[in-house]
Amino acid sequence: MSLICTICARGGSKGVAGKNSRDLLGKPLLAWTIEQARATRLFAAIAFSSDSDQLLEHALKAGADITVKRPDEMATDVAPKLPAIRHCLEQAIARTGTTPDVFVDLDVTSPLRLPSDISDAVALLRRSGARNVITGAPAHRSPYFNLVEARPDGTVGLSKIAEPPIVRRQDAPPCFDMNASIYVWRVAAFLENPSVFYPDTRLFEMPQERSVDIDSELDYALVELLLQKRQSVGTGS
Structure with a gap:
């Protein structure tokens, strides 16, 4: 059965002003994610949710099939994202008249993914039988070795204590940074x-080179640089 893709983006941003519609190598940031979803050929519908009419208009021009106006209470600075994803999914199901077994949510601020990453994450879900799949990159720091937490009294200590203690980072269990790129769920x-x-x-x-999540001007500059490099060697969008 064909899948549904949800993409949710607010109009406001504190870290990088107007980032979701900001130009990135000739097109709005949000267009990169919509085009990647389209390139997989997995989706019966790509649904884009936002509180911003401007973003919804950009999404239609970029190739979204369905636009969903996000309720105001789901678009505040403190609102969690899962309710917005659910609202978008339910609207997409209602408008298409079909309920797929799987859907994918993509984050606009992680445009370095490849279409094959999306397809491979879906394949992992189906192969494993799991309820969901998230994406991440190898962590720069290990909670067992060199990631510390501050205690209420001002002292610090390792985030996770292993028995026996781990004295080499290579001996720690693999840890990953979530990259906010791809989420796959069974509906x-x-x-x-x-x-x-x-x-x-x-x-x-x-x-890591496909796992930068734009949350600052530095992130934006890094993403732009990496995309320019990718385009220069012709490795896809």
């Missing part, structure tokens, strides 16, 4: 209990 599981983590959640590993 029934998500609608019953919207969550990022279930007991059987799997991770699809992506390299």
Whole structure:
């Protein structure tokens, strides 16, 4: 059965002003994600949700099939994203008249993914039988070795203590930074209990050079540089 893709983006941004519609190598940032979803040929519908009419207009021009106006209460600075994803999914199901078994949510601020990353994450979900798949890159710091937490009294200590203690980072369990790029869910599981983590959640590993999430001007500059490099060697969008 064909899948549904949801893409949710607010009009406001504190870290990088107007980032979701900001020009990135000749097109709005949001267009990169819509085009990547389209290139997979996986989706019966790509649904774009926003509180911003401007972003919704940009999304239609970029190739979204469905636009969903996000309710104001789901678009505040403190509003969690899962309710907005669920609202977008439910609207897409209602408008298409079909309920797929799987849907994919893509984040606009992670435009370095490849279409093959999306397809491979979906394949991992189907192969594993898990309720969902998230994506991440190998972590720069290990909570078992060199990632510390501040205690209420001002002292610090390792985030996770292993027994026996780990004295080499190479001996620590593999840890990953979530890259906010691709989320794949079984629709029934998500609608019953919207969550990022279930007991059987799997991770699809992506390299660090495809895992920058734009949250600052530095991130934006790095993404632009990496995309320019990719285009110069012709490795895809």
